[in-house]
Amino acid sequence: MNRTLTLLFTGLCCAAPASAHHIWLEQPEDGITVMRFGEYAQNLREASPGRLDELVRPVVTLVSDKGEQTVAIEKTASGFTLPSSAAGSRTIVAEDGRIGLRRSTQQGKETAAWYYPAARWIPDFDKRSPVLALDLVPAGQSGAFTLFFKDKPLAKTKVTLLTRSGWGQQVYSDEQGRVSFSMPWKGQYVAEVKHVDATAGKRGREEYDQIIYVTTLSFQKADGLPAIPAGPVKQPKK
Numbered sequence: 001m002n003r004t005l006t007l008l009f010t011g012l013c014c015a016a017p018a019s020a021h022h023i024w025l026e027q028p029e030d031g032i033t034v035m036r037f038g039e040y041a042q043n044l045r046e047a048s049p050g051r052l053d054e055l056v057r058p059v060v061t062l063v064s065d066k067g068e069q070t071v072a073i074e075k076t077a078s079g080f081t082l083p084s085s086a087a088g089s090r091t092i093v094a095e096d097g098r099i100g101l102r103r104s105t106q107q108g109k110e111t112a113a114w115y116y117p118a119a120r121w122i123p124d125f126d127k128r129s130p131v132l133a134l135d136l137v138p139a140g141q142s143g144a145f146t147l148f149f150k151d152k153p154l155a156k157t158k159v160t161l162l163t164r165s166g167w168g169q170q171v172y173s174d175e176q177g178r179v180s181f182s183m184p185w186k187g188q189y190v191a192e193v194k195h196v197d198a199t200a201g202k203r204g205r206e207e208y209d210q211i212i213y214v215t216t217l218s219f220q221k222a223d224g225l226p227a228i229p230a231g232p233v234k235q236p237k238k
Contacts, residue, residue: 021046023055024190024216025092025121033082035060035073035094035119040190040216041162044234047078051236055080055117056098063091063131092121093131101208114208118215125219134195134213136179144180145217149195153177159193165228187227191217 024040027033037052038044046052058080062069073080082092095118102113118132127140130148136159139146147154154177161169161181171179183189197211 020194020214021051021117022192022214022216023058023094023096023117023119024218025094025119026188026218027092027121027220031084033092033121034078035080035082037079037117038236039234040164040192041166041168042234043164043166043230043232045078045236047236048075052077052079054099055096056100058094058096060092060094061131063093063128068131091123091128091131093135094119095132101203101206102212111209112207114203114211116211116213118213120215120217122217122219132215134193134215136191136193136215136217139178142221143183144178145191147173147177147179147193149213154195157193157195159191162190162192163187163227164230166231167228183221184225185227186221186224188218188220 021037021039023035023037025033025035035058036045037055038046058073060071060073060082062071071082073082095116097116099115099117102115104111104113116133118134120132120135120137122128122138125138125140125142125144128137130137130151133150134154135148136145137148138144147157147159155173155175157173159171159173159179161183163185167185169181171181173179193215195213197213199211200207200209202208
């Protein structure tokens, strides 16, 4: 078996497990960045009317050496679009801290969880500093990243790298929050990480028992094997 077929076989055997809903950023060749909501590796993009409407007040920020700039976004039937000026060398971060609390009953006790999705898009692998509460940032070389929680390295946390074909690779951060991935395919990747902060608190007048942070990091890899075709598009639920 030649090297190409070996990598292809390995990728297909490492299909990503089903994951929780997350937001992620895409930047196609036309330079118009789009924020999606759904499950990237499952090829599920939520729509409006539907679960896309769960996003209440997304905040999108351009981050550069000159500082941070909040940009206006436009909601469409399949996501949120950013102005063309978001293209280029600047990092883009997005988050929505106003989604309704998720309530459930466990052992007869009602609990409330604050679901906090966020996303980052990078144009290259230059080393960057954290901006989001839960943030995965490039460490200065291809495939190497550092995971932070509230500006401190986060150890022993699972990070999953995904492609639209369903291929995935899971690793755990080391004591310095570092992770590294092999990336055989050309095209877009999305890394997903989840962290639960079990500290109870209040959001306005609402009380919660924990905060569930789910953050993604997306980027394009210019070289590598041709990407495995994505599976069929999953229809969002109304």
